[in-house]
Amino acid sequence: MSLLADLGAIQPIHFALIIPAVAAGILVLIPGYRLGSQINIVSSFLTLLNALAIFHTRPEPNYYLFVDDFNIYLVVLTDFISFTTSAFSASYLAHEKETGRLTRGYARFYHAMFQCMILSMNLALLSNSLGLMWVAVEAATMTTVIMVGIYRTEAAIRASWKYFMLTSLAISLALFGITLIYFTASVTIGSGPAALAWTVLRDNANLLDPAVLNVAFVFAFVGFGTKVGLVPCHAWLPDAHSEGPTPISAVLSGLLLNVGLYALLRFKMIIVGNGLALEPGPLMVGVGLVSLLFGSLMLYRRWDIKRLFSYSSIEHMGLITFAFGMGGPLANLAGLLHMVMHSLTKSAIFFVVGHVAQVKGTQDMAKIRGLTTSHPVIGWLLVVGVISICGLPPSGLFMSEFLLITTTFSREPILAVILVLGLLIALGNLIPRLHALAFGVPEGNLEPLKTAIWPLVLHLGLVLGAGLYLPEPLFAWFQHVAAMLG
């Protein structure tokens, strides 16, 4: 149809979509899950290489796909984390298969879906056309819904049903917002693909009708905000995280939330570009703070370890939204930094949690004790992960929270106080949990479990490294994007 016609000649950028698509096709046909998981890893790695290639040589943007400073780093991050996750899920699935929680057929299905997920997320990030981005986000939702329900336990089906209902309503709202944008753009810019192309919209934002933009932004905010997991549209997130396979939880927290936020930020940039429309900052600040407080308060009274950390994701997404809502070079910088660091840390934590849950055979925190004694490596990695997620040095999140809190307090003291209050509430819950999980007299199964440790070592290593020193080019580029966000 029109889309394929307009895509034009094959470029490196297309491989970001073609590789996963082909891999998915192959994986559906591969019966053996070992071979499948290897192919999964290989194709994810190829996707990562391709992403780096795109990073190196930017293709010409057209109305459908484009690359700029903002989305390319998310693409690289996405493909990197999907690569490590695929490696992790290989060992994870092996264990699941031994314990018989997953049949071979579903393992095959899992791998195919995993590639589809990468495909849709890459598409969502790379697409220049809002419509195409919407399709991609919707596809990503579908695949993850299926993944979440893959265990077919009653709880899993509940979770994915909830996930489906909430997110599909949300993206429908987002679609209406997109339609409205196109509507006003088609009046001034003229109908056709250009009127949906994000680059065009950003450049001609001042031509658009501010009133339409306001309504459109409200719809987009509620729609994509749900994907981000902002309160009060967050309800799908904990269930989806806690019931699905752990690699999927890692991808959800590490990547899918970012994709939602990315879409949201694009809309924000259009609104900001048009001078007359309402300022979206206060809305994002308010919702961000509410999500932060809510998430950190919800950490209490949890018994399921994955659910605990999924609420922590809500908290951090709130923090990032708050940062972008504050705006300004420092706050945006902090937001971008926090986005990356949170993705790496949280996915690493979910890796650890997956190991732990498999070792102990339960997600009930009351049954997990003294990991640093019984399983030193996993236990200490958990300690590092939780310290990092609490924003304590030497983790990169300390850097971002330092910037955010200091700059916010000098601008809006009250907001900063609420912010720190939320962070302290979270700290006050995560630390006793960490004590119980990692220290004390060990409980439960004490046998070691053979697992792929290197992905989470890699993640945490990156986080700690960033906390110690951010390379000059990376940082300069962060600053550039921050300036871009306005």
Place this chain on the structure above:
Amino acid sequence: MLMTDPKLKLEICYLLSGSMAIVSFALLYQSRMAATINTFAVHALLLGLVVALQADIQAEHNLYLTAAIAVLFKAIAIPLALHFIIRKFDLHRTIEMVVSPGLTMTAGLGLVVVAVMVMRPVTVHSDALVTADLIFAMVVLLLGILMMITRRNAITQVVGFMSLENGLILAMAGVHGMPLVVEISVALTVLVACIVFGMFFFRIRERFSSLDIRHLESDGRVSQ
């Protein structure tokens, strides 16, 4: 010969999209499941007609495809499937609404007011048809959501969801020459089709005796 008059086409288009809103009200009012499904079929049929008309008016041939999808899937296939499920699970009982129909209708009226209030100033610069189309689309959208949150039953919730999707397609068809409409409508249909049929219902039939999502709601352990 009659349909050659563009003015008349606009009138009819206007009428049809307005009637979609009215049918949405009817959906909201319906308290019997079979009737709900039939009403939805009508809703989808109207959508197909509107989109086809828009395709004719805007000379956008892609829209014909969208119209066809709407009619074939939403107006025929899905209602049949739903009827099948009802018969299979023997759900010929009335739906217990969460709130009384009267109250629901009142809320619906309120939503119409909201839609008009929000959309009217938005569309002052554009022609009447687009204005009406967008307003009606938004009404259908909001009523669909209202239906989703006033029903307990999975089927009716899905029906509500599909009706709000009809509203979306209505809006997309209304604005001139929106690209990717076909892709998006396909995506929406796939959304409904694959999820509603492919996944949930079979699983749910595996697990639960009925479709009442009270089974699907609680978080399990309250002590979380």
Place this chain on the structure above:
Amino acid sequence: MLDYVLIGAFAELALGILAVAGRRYGAIGTVVYGGCLVISTGLVLDSVAVLAGVGGGTPPTAVLPFGMPWLPGHFRLDALSAFFLLVASLGGASVSLFALGHSRHPGSHAPDAARILPFYPLFLASMTLVVVADDALMFLFFWEFMSISSWLLVLSNHREKGNDHAAFVYLMMAGIGAGALLFAFGLMAGPQGHYTFEAMRAASHSHLLAVGVFVLALIGAGGKAGIVPLHVWLPLAHPSAPSWVSALMSGVMTKIAVYGFIRICFDLDGPLPWWCGGVVLLIGGITAVMGVVQALMEHDLKRLLAYHTVENIGIIFIGLGLAMTFRFNGLAALAALALAGALLHVFNHSVFKSLLFIASGAVLWATGNRNMENQGGLIHRMPGTALAFLIGSAAISALPPFNGFVSEWLVLQALLSGTVLPQWLLKVAVPVVAAMLALSAALAATCFVKAYGIVFLGRPRSAAAADAQETDRFSLAAMFFMAGLCVAVGVLPTPILALIDKATQLLTGATMAGAEGTNWLWLVPISAERSSYSGLVMLVLICLAAGALRLIIHYVLSHHVRRRSAPWDCGFPDVSPNTQYTASSFAQPIRRTFGATLLAARERVTTPDPGDPSPASIVVVITDHAWQLLYVPVAQAVQFAAGWLNEFQNVSIRHYLAFMFAALILLLLVITPWQ
């Protein structure tokens, strides 16, 4: 100069990594602690050299590629940093020496070294780097790093009951303090983010902003130092760590916190109103009294010492508050005097508190028990430790001619000069604080009579105490090194005051009269006719008198005989060691006098009926009001909020959809007016 500091600190970081790498290797403990000892000793020499003026006037600075490229790690070593570096590395050296000996024969109850060795050097390194940090990011980074490494050290014997709670409270309070400091630096850095200390010094802070920074610094740094009512973490966390780590936490880390307070309030922050100094003064007085009274109620040796840390921090803050008020009123010389007193007490306290903690560590190792009620008679079994502990006790009780007396004497002299302050409120506050200081000094003496008498004197109250063993040579060497320092500084305080004078000149622009070192024998704070003190003269007098006495007794009473027999005790039959006074019975009069009011101490005595052989029992309930008034309500509020919000987590999908819908409609209605 600064280069050596940085090299040393990073060498210590490397040692931490090495400890992880070589954890299987048996002698790793010796390597790590030996390395720390060497590095710390080097740092001591380095800091003394800086304070002695070697290497020119301008403080050396360095910029390392650390943190963020546009905010690289700035480091600077001025007199203040150098002095606190001296304190930190001196403590580090002696404690490492103790640990070196201790790690060779770990007791049965000791936590496994693998949980201590990696974090011990990190802890030292972070404390070193905090004092030389020269921008907000570096300062907070290492400040927090200090908290985390010590938190992990507290958790090192994690199997012990209650330690996790201690560690939690500790990290929580550290987090609160870090938040406050983040705010303070945010205020001083401004929205553009001028995070280097030079920029903050250069910036002209408004009156309100300066006060805000002061309050935040008091919460952040003061809380870390342990001022009332932010002290609650200290008596929990310090004793839970291994003894040598407790020594570092109490002796050095609290001093780093004091450094943070001085750096912010005296150096970076703008001019403060007069009442800020008054507030610090009063908080110091209250802290001193509360700390020592709580210490008296305590019969866990290490907790007792921890509470005394609170007391001494109070004394230090009294000095700081005085310095602030004097500085505000333009009395630079008096400000210098007060500040010098505070800084000297910083030095002294770090010395004798480390000494007491490692001595208690030796006791703990020997008897395997922290509870004083199970000790006794250790002076016979471990004479060296007993002597060292005695000197430490005398020093902390501010008895001449030991060092504790000198610093408290200086602070008292500063207080007595407070008559010149024009503000009427201060005219009332200063004498009250002086009274508090006098009271706390006297109570400290009482407390250490109790501690020393119960633990080291009398007869052993348990089998473990009865066959305790003297600790090893390294530990004894460390103890006697610090005991020697206690005596040396007490007898000749002028040299160390000459070093401190550099820092006071930096901050107050004036110098203390007696600090030039011209008058090495007499310590003359203000003027010769005002007051003067010479520990040496006092020591000489005492020695002369003792010598004369000894001669008299030796020659005149040379025929005297000495006979050993059962104790007299008014003829009562000596049943068992249990008839001795216990720590709690010793403290009973004080408990009745002070505890009842300050700590709501309640005693419940249950005596069995006549003929009932069951033993009588006394239960004492001590409540720290800070918990009841400050922390418990907050915790309850959070719990309540969590429970309330939790109700929304178990509703049906329909409701979640309704939330979303409501949000949408609400936002639409909000924007409508602007259309």
Place this chain on the structure above:
Amino acid sequence: MAIISESLVQLLQVLLVIGIAPGLTGLIRWVKARLQRRRGPPLLQAYYDLARLSRKEVVMAEHASWLFRSVPYLAFTSVWTAAALVPTFSTSLLFGPAADLIALVALLGSARFVLALGSLDIGTSFGGMGASREMMIASLAEPAMLMVVFTVSIFAGTTFLPAAAEVVRNHHAIIHVSMLLIVITMVIVALAENARIPVDNPATHLELTMVHEAMVLEYSGWYLALIEATASIKLVLYLSLFSCLFLPWGMASANSTAVEVLAGIGIWIGKLGLGGILLAVFETCIAKMRLFRLTDLIGGGFLLGLLSVILMYVFGNI
């Protein structure tokens, strides 16, 4: 020349203090006995006691440590040193500059510190009881004494004792309201520190009421003699301090002739005797207090002292 005279005076004072102290104790005992219609011991009984004690053999508990044996030395020497620093009959002493009031109080404090330790060393219940009570009393008396010191030093603008004496002498300080307040405080402190009635009864042998006596129960022979001597020197010291601070008249100064010095000695002894007699009368008139009533008494003294200090700060030395 000045050095020689100063050192001579210093030596003379050091010896005189030891020489006179037992006499003062004897005097007080004698006067009390007289007031109680007893014949009482001879005036020199205290000297006889010391001599007899120093001849007796020393009986010590088996598990007494080296600390126990060194306590009498330490206590005696520190009190003696303190006594050497107080201007008694002359304000020009060799070690005058070391005569800082705060240091003086601290020196007495260390004497108490070691005594308490010594009483705990044997590990008997009475020893512990004595130490506990003594320290409790001291924990209130010492701050009270410091309040006195503060008031005086603010008034005189110095903590340097001879100078303070000079100032007080020249300004008739005794009329100052703060000075009057601290006279009361000083009396209370002196009673408490010297274990006199109503705080403690030096003559008691009822174990449950003993404080100071309970501390030294285990000592015998010349150790006990030393401790007795310490106690009486302390009394002399306090009386001299009192006279130096509040009645500093008739003291010789730096450039005064031998005659004046002798006169000063005479006046000083007269003051001591007067003080002793007053103390005896006072002790006879009142009864000993219960232990926990003491906190009210000494605490009251402490608060009075604080009040006087505050007055000093607020009004200065008018």
